[in-house]
Amino acid sequence: MASKVIQAFYNDDDVLMHAVKRVRAAKHHIEEVYTPFPVHGLDKAMGLAPTRIAITSFLYGCVGLTVAILMMNYIMIEDWPQDIGGKPSFSYIENMPAFVPIMFEMTVFFAAHLMVITFYMRSKLWPFKEAENPDVRTTDDHFLMEIELHGNEQELYDLLVDTGAVEINSIEK
């Protein structure tokens, strides 16, 4: 699929933010923005949907809590209810305070790790993955906005120059 994109470089995050707002106002579709560091408010300016990773984390935490409860109930109460130092192992609730540290840690463990793995999977990050960086300068001191082209190259070019772009390239992808 041969499509053309235009890449505009900026060297200041404030300028970039204004440029994003203007390009969006002019109804152009921004494919991607590459920045060397998080730019506060950029996602809002681009109109990106809010992340749902906190919700997944909550659900993973619930899974961890369930795992801990089922595990301790099976091991300590059902499978071999031994008398260990006089702790009451007649039912789960009677000995529950002793299990709370495990329940807590398992909840945190599941919530944290599964959320991180979810993040890696959703952002397609893994070791030996080929970097998708269009220009090395975007990891250092330049900001890059990538916009789809639909035969309106000149008009977009003028707009981007007007927003303060320091360099504009159009590329076949």
Place this chain on the structure above:
Amino acid sequence: MYTFSNRLKIGSFILMAVGLIGIAIGFISAPSTVEEAKAMVASHAEGHGGDHGDGHAVPGETEGEVHMDEAGMQHPTVGMGAEVEHGNALAHDQEHEMSHDEHLLHQLQNRPWSALYVAALFFFFIALGVLAFYAIQRAAQAGWSPLLFRVMEGITAYLVPGGIIVFVILLLSVLHLNHIFVWMDPEVVAHDELLQGKQGYLNPTFFLIRAAIFLAGWIFYREYSRKLSLAQDEATDNTNFVKNFKWSAAFLVFYLVTESIMSWDWIMSVDPHWFSTLFGWYVFASMFVSGITVIAMVVIYLKSRGYLPDVNDSHLHDLAKFMFGISIFWTYLWFAQFMLIWYADIPEEVTYFVTRIDDYKLPFFGMIVMNFLFPILVLMNSDYKRVNWFVVMAGIIILLGHYLDVFNMIMPATVGDQWYIGIPEISSVLFFMGLFTFWIFRAMATVPLQPKRNPFIEESRQFHY
């Protein structure tokens, strides 16, 4: 400038009047003789179908026996252990002179006093918790909160009347008008070696001196910081602000030490045979979260009346985050205290929880639901923290939960299994709620609600999360 609305003023007067009547009824209906006390319990027992005497053996009988409680845990109660077992309500030595009936009489006589004391402490703690929060905001040079300083200063105005009332109750206890603190009774101490050993610390004179020092220190900081805060509005430089910063940092040191000692004196000493090392922190967490909750609720109220135009969702979000976080912190300390004592099950410590679980099952565990489960589920979502009615609803539950927390700290030691949340308890809460509301809104009406020249005020106005 805030004007104290007439409806709120009349409402708080009605609360105070109704509360006073109820408190009076509570004192009048308390029994004055053993016969009356027995008659009261007899008529009460019919409705509840249980005689409290069954689960509460006379101390002398359990000595040297193995004692089973409801949870099926065994407590070998030999010698001192048996005495400690029953020492939470009244010192054990009285077994020789005081019959079971007299013990009951004291519990019933204590009820209106304890109800008053619990409510007085609870509302005083709210003001003190707000003062700690305020000092932290100043010492940390927080950029988001200066807009709320006048609200916090208004709430801490209650320290003066609230502190005086608590002090008067302590003074009346020292004068033997009630039996809240058993160690104040020389008869009890004379027969109790444990209390004799603690007499160097737990003696009425030193107790009152300590209380006076704590109250003087807290009230001094509050009044002085308020003065500097108001002076900063009219000043041409920031010297008042810097001074306030230094005093706040110094106050926090003083506060941490005195708050801890205060919790031993005013709360832990109602169970003079029992001790816990993290008790001070636990009480602090309770007052801190109640204080933050009240700040949030007052801010929401004032904003809804249009008095805090610059306060936005993000300020509310921050307060709700604090409510959420400190609720969990409170639970952490509650559980740390409970679990360590439950796990080791040392008779002299564990009685504290045995009596609470036996006689106060619903308030004791209900409090965990209200102070932990409810806030954690309701306030976890970031969007909900910005919804006013959500924060208010969570705040009401948190405040009720922390009232129960103070209730669970005091009542088991003073009224034992004769507790009930009835006229004396509810009236005391209503009275102090009225006084608190009246006092704090009156204080807020005296000065503009927004500081003028705080160096962080612009940041606070622009605060956005």
